[in-house]
Amino acid sequence: MLLLLTMQEDISDAALASLVREEKDNEALSELINRHSGIYVDMVRRFGFKTLQTTEIGDILDEKDYNIYKAAIAYDEKRAKFSTYLAVKTKYICLTKRANKKKNKELVSYEDVDFLFANDDNNPDEFCLRNDYFSRIISMLTKHEDERVKTIFLERYFGGAFNKLKPWSEVALRAGVSGQACINIHNRTIKQLQKRIKNERIKL
Numbered sequence: 001m002l003l004l005l006t007m008q009e010d011i012s013d014a015a016l017a018s019l020v021r022e023e024k025d026n027e028a029l030s031e032l033i034n035r036h037s038g039i040y041v042d043m044v045r046r047f048g049f050k051t052l053q054t055t056e057i058g059d060i061l062d063e064k065d066y067n068i069y070k071a072a073i074a075y076d077e078k079r080a081k082f083s084t085y086l087a088v089k090t091k092y093i094c095l096t097k098r099a100n101k102k103k104n105k106e107l108v109s110y111e112d113v114d115f116l117f118a119n120d121d122n123n124p125d126e127f128c129l130r131n132d133y134f135s136r137i138i139s140m141l142t143k144h145e146d147e148r149v150k151t152i153f154l155e156r157y158f159g160g161a162f163n164k165l166k167p168w169s170e171v172a173l174r175a176g177v178s179g180q181a182c183i184n185i186h187n188r189t190i191k192q193l194q195k196r197i198k199n200e201r202i203k204l
Contacts, residue, residue: 013035017071027070038141045157049157060094151171156171
């Protein structure tokens, strides 16, 4: 099926997920990724950065597109909106990785997430800003070719204690650069990515 002829902003998430599930439609998957990457990253930030190591957070962010694909395959529109379903799945991924570090914790299947829907706190519309610059920039950083950039951003925004930003001196140490070089790389990358967002009208 040629989605190019039918792709509109008002096409529902359920219809896109159906195209991914039934026809392996890559354009439909790309549209879901564009619409919901912000929600995915926000959930990782909310439920991952307090307890997970930055390398673990990096792994989850690297798997964003694949996890959105898995959510589309398993999605049932009778249970919840796709945004809510993806948020729950992402939260579960973070909690599972956290629990996996504790040997006395019994893990349930990835598909068994009914217990999470009972919590009203899982509604992403209450706290996720789909077009938030932070979420969009972090999403693009997962594919950045310079590992120092990825380390700097993950350490700075996900590696601090008690919801605080990690000090530049500690970030620089992990990235293997001086403090000023760390700040310069950070600021230069922000400008580059903001320019890319503006020029390409990226919607994540």
